Amino acid sequence: MSVILGIDIGGSGIKGAPVDTRTGQLVAERHRIPTPAGARPEDVQEVVAELVRHFGQEEKGPIGVTFPGIVLHGKTLSAANVDDSWIGLDADALFTEATGRDVFLVNDADAAGVAEVRFGAGRDVPGLVMVLTFGTGIGSALLHSGVLVPNTELGHLWLKGDKHAESWASDRARERDDLNWKGWAKRASTYLRHVEALFSPDLFIIGGGLSKKADKWQEHVKLARTPLVPAALQNEAGIVGAALLAAERSRSGR
Known part of the structure; x- marks a missing residue:
């Protein structure tokens, strides 16, 4: 599958779009939702699920999601600009549960x-x-x-x-x-x-x-x-990179 949904979690907004991973181009207009006050995991989880529903991709392929902090083996290990309850959280599992899809989490700048x-x-x-x-x-x-x-x-x-x-x-x-x-x-x-x-x-x-x-x-x-x-x-780089990394990790099984 070459078109992958990329979602970029930021301090002020959470935005996403499907990406053609062969070209790096967005294949639909980017959709942005303000980051919930406090950026608690359960609130961000719902926004990510809403973005998936917005693009009508509930039953298709993996999703790439960025996070503004350290991400190691799907867990978020820091929380500089979001709620402290992210520290040590299995965020891959959180978003997988919310979307019913394979989610691949990555640091936003990466x-x-x-x-x-x-x-x-x-x-x-x-x-x-x-x-x-x-x-x-x-x-x-x-x-x-x-x-x-x-x-x-x-x-x-x-x-x-x-x-x-x-x-x-x-x-x-x-x-x-x-x-x-x-x-x-x-x-x-x-x-x-x-x-x-x-x-x-x-x-x-x-x-x-x-x-x-x-x-x-x-x-x-x-x-x-x-x-x-x-x-x-x-400002689309995070969305594109999330989709690219999700495609690569999905193929490699990591």
Whole structure:
């Protein structure tokens, strides 16, 4: 089956669409539902089921679902921007029960990274590609020659005193501190130069909601040597990556 439903759970919205995994294209208009207040598992479970019903795919194929935190063997091990009851939860089983379908859960930034390297700004780029998503938090994906190293969680690097990076340089931090784009880019540059020094990537790809506004901040981001580009798939990368990974894992039986 080449068309797989991808669902992307975010801090402010949960969105989904069926994806042609051969091309990376959405085959129906994306549908978005606001993330329930508190983002408790039972509430998010119902939104995921509602998205499945919306696309009329109750009895078809696997589903790929992203999660904004560490995902290991179907369990969610962190909960930076959602309810703490996600920690240690078998979320694969939760969503499988809600949808009656095989669900494959993946970290949201990892999904975006896979999509960008397969079909977006990182396509045909050799070496180490880092995808960083700036939104409610900062997500990270690390891919070497197209191979994903999962759950890097580089948004939680300690950067400014007792604060980790996403509390200081995310898009939510920009809004909270009423920063203009140049002011936010100065913070982002500090963070990106730190990551650059640690990993020496061949390319930075900036995703999340900010990827749609690259004309406002890109010229103000200053790095030592690494090229930086906005995500080509923009805010659809998580949906596409979730579907791609679900298709691959379904075929391999993992």
